[in-house]
Amino acid sequence: MGIQAGRDMRSPIEFRSDNSVGVAPEILAAISEADVGGALGYGGDRWTEQLNEMVRQVFEHPTARVFPVPTGTAANALALSGMTPPWGAVLCHRDAHIITHEGGATSLFAGGAVMSAVSGEGSRVEPERLLATLKGVTWGDPHESQPAVLSLTQPTEAGTVYPVAALKDLSGVAAEFGLTTHIDGARLANAIVTLDCSPADVTWKAGATAVTLGATKNGGMSTDAIVSFDESLSDGLVFRTKRAGHVPSKMRFQSAQLLAYLTDDLWLRLAAASNRAAQRLATGLGLLGVEPLDRPEANILFLSLPPEAVARLEEQNMQFYRIAPGVIRFVTSFKTTDAEVDDALVRFGQALAG
Ligand SMILES: Cc1ncc(COP(=O)(O)O)c(C=O)c1O
Structure with a gap:
């Protein structure tokens, strides 16, 4: 499979939706x-x-x-x-x-x-x-x-x-x-x-x-x-x-x-894993100086970031949705691992640094 020009070689991290992942x-x-x-x-x-x-x-x-x-x-x-x-x-x-x-x-x-x-x-x-x-x-x-x-x-x-x-x-x-x-x-x-x-x-x-x-x-x-x-x-x-x-x-x-x-x-155990991943992501983002638009209380968070940072995140193979100009959405799932969240935070750090 070909790799898109300009795309990071690191593996994709799935945050588009909790229905983008597989089955328990x-x-x-x-x-x-x-x-x-x-x-x-x-x-x-x-x-x-x-x-x-x-x-x-x-x-x-x-x-x-x-x-x-x-x-x-x-x-x-x-x-x-x-x-x-x-x-x-x-x-x-x-x-x-x-x-x-x-x-x-x-x-x-x-x-x-x-x-x-x-x-x-x-x-x-x-x-x-x-x-x-x-x-x-x-x-x-x-x-x-x-x-x-x-x-x-x-x-x-x-x-x-x-x-x-x-x-x-x-x-x-x-x-x-x-x-x-x-x-x-x-x-x-x-x-x-x-x-x-x-x-x-x-x-x-x-x-x-x-x-x-x-x-x-x-x-x-x-x-x-x-x-x-x-x-x-x-x-x-x-x-x-x-x-x-x-x-x-x-x-x-x-x-x-x-x-x-x-x-x-x-159902509750799967949801707890998903919620925990969102909290880990939100906490890590907070340490990077990025606060979600609403306090995440489940497994969805919205961020407002400069367009260049959004583009860099995409180049780094982060998968998420652009919701409105400058607003992006991240959804964690029962499959999101701590390692994926930590890796995502490294990529965020790099994307924000430019
Ligand atoms: C809040 C909410 N309600 C309902 C639905 C509809 O579910 P489905 O895609 O299975 O029709 C979705 C799907 O994204 C949703 O987010």
Whole structure:
């Protein structure tokens, strides 16, 4: 394979995304182990049954139901489609993945419902702004989309985390106006580790009706899932997932991944490794005089660096995303090693020195 002109000969260090890395060995093994004998399709298999039991235990909720779907986008859009009427609005932060990066999937599945942005520092919705938005709605006016759901990303797209009390505040404000709350938990495990709380504390006990579980970014191979805490939402999701073409006949291989993910806290152990790598990177950068734009509370950090330094980092085979002029994003994963972080810090030192 040719080496790009001007590129450093050192091996690449992966910080583009936690979905750029591979699969956790336990999950890969679980897929292989599920390849045994015959099993009913479309979720009628023992792995999916066990997964439902496991989700009820892990989330301490007797009627929780899990719907494995292939992507986080599908989980968000399908869950939200069951939580809003077609004339509804889904309120979310202006940086939320559902509004910026999912091609309007929620509007498609929700029959034309719109997404409406609320702002707040660190990509976190602020309760005062949510309240002001909700007070400004002309309720009952058919000319105006009627807010029906609040969707919160936990951790946020900026790598910040909502404390449990903030989730309760926000879902409480939403509930006063008749809205239910959804959590986009593409990296939910990272938030649980940071908050050192239970999965129940950060979801239904904090007012969430449904959660996108995440998995692909944290060691999964090809699955995400909706966890619904509301039976009538679950009843509808049986049909919604099917009509969207998201009930695979070989669901057992998705369920096997999710079972392994939740077994013996694997998801939390993987997320802890990923969070630790981000902290090590942030601490090392601090020693070099570089402070992330928001305090990293999970596994994502954003930096503002002079364009020449950014170019030099790229030349040194560091892999990351340019987000905006002068702003770059680093994401650590369960696979990021201490040695990689330390090597990255050496390269940062050189890139900053010029
Ligand atoms: C916060 C957040 N939500 C949802 C998604 C969507 O996940 P997927 O790429 O599996 O559709 C992503 C993916 O980047 C994300 O970062």
